Amino acid sequence: MLAMLPHPTPFATHLVGIDVSKDWLDIAFDDTKVERVDNTPAALQRLARRLVKAGLTTAGLEPTGGYERLAVAVLREAGLTVLQVDSWRCRQFAKACGQRAKSDPLDARIIRAFMLHHPCRPFPEPSQAQSDLTAWVREITRAEADIRRLENRKAHPTLAAITARLDAEIAALRETVAAAEQAIEALIAADPAMDAKAKIITSVPGIANKTARVLLAEAPELGQFTPRQAGAIGGCAPYRNDSGKARRPAHIEAGRRALKRACYLAAFAAIHWNPWAKQLYADLKARGKPAKVALIAIARKLLTILNAMIRDNKPWRDPKTA
Numbered sequence: 001m002l003a004m005l006p007h008p009t010p011f012a013t014h015l016v017g018i019d020v021s022k023d024w025l026d027i028a029f030d031d032t033k034v035e036r037v038d039n040t041p042a043a044l045q046r047l048a049r050r051l052v053k054a055g056l057t058t059a060g061l062e063p064t065g066g067y068e069r070l071a072v073a074v075l076r077e078a079g080l081t082v083l084q085v086d087s088w089r090c091r092q093f094a095k096a097c098g099q100r101a102k103s104d105p106l107d108a109r110i111i112r113a114f115m116l117h118h119p120c121r122p123f124p125e126p127s128q129a130q131s132d133l134t135a136w137v138r139e140i141t142r143a144e145a146d147i148r149r150l151e152n153r154k155a156h157p158t159l160a161a162i163t164a165r166l167d168a169e170i171a172a173l174r175e176t177v178a179a180a181e182q183a184i185e186a187l188i189a190a191d192p193a194m195d196a197k198a199k200i201i202t203s204v205p206g207i208a209n210k211t212a213r214v215l216l217a218e219a220p221e222l223g224q225f226t227p228r229q230a231g232a233i234g235g236c237a238p239y240r241n242d243s244g245k246a247r248r249p250a251h252i253e254a255g256r257r258a259l260k261r262a263c264y265l266a267a268f269a270a271i272h273w274n275p276w277a278k279q280l281y282a283d284l285k286a287r288g289k290p291a292k293v294a295l296i297a298i299a300r301k302l303l304t305i306l307n308a309m310i311r312d313n314k315p316w317r318d319p320k321t322a
Helices: 010-014 041-053 069-077 087-096 104-117 128-154 160-190 192-202 209-218 227-233 257-273 275-286 291-312
Strands: 015-020 024-028 034-038 058-061 081-084
Touching (some): 024 104, 041 069, 087 104, 128 209, 160 192, 160 209, 192 209, 192 291, 257 275, 257 291, 275 291
């Protein structure tokens, strides 16, 4: 079915689709030819030389929790443009083409076909400070999740020896969180641009350092989005689902998960500490909006305001008086 899709531009002859796994990569050179290479530096360097020699200039990959980082670095170093393919949209594209089956070679072909018909952005090229910040912020998220899991286990009566071991694990994780927070503080203080952004973000009543560091780590492009893009990337944009005379409630979906959670929690804090958010929440509730819908609306509005504040390099001002 994918072979029947038209090739809209000559660009089709210059790109490959790559499906990334932990141990290997499947590379789709065209609609039928798929090869597998190891996900190792040596194998990827050989692949990059082959692609350049063959005149291929662009590769598309899906983010796969970090397994793609080596391939992105090696291919980019060889001079190729490396595009980031949205996993959810790519899967919906495959279904729309009638491709219900799924395998690594098929996924590589689908990624290539998707790029032919949909624009994709290059993988971001973060600075070393930005990469380090993201790694530390995500380490805190994982450590805090482990702490909650262990504390839930402690809530059930068990042997004293087991409880002691759980306490030791929790203490070690808390040390990890503390070390990560110190590293983040040092990273932000050492980077003038990042420090300026952090000060702008925390000027908003209800947003503290914890939310600011997530925003800096998970949305380094903040300040460059349009208002609509800001809402979508934060997973706070409602999408209509109407058909004929049917008018169904709009729903949010997609977005960056960590960013969505941070914005929601920031909205929850804002309705208690930010007069503007508190009034907006009351107005939405008075109009019959459910509590969660009102919070999502505030989260979206906060994100778009933060985007504008960073773009204009201006601290918080109440929108009613701005």
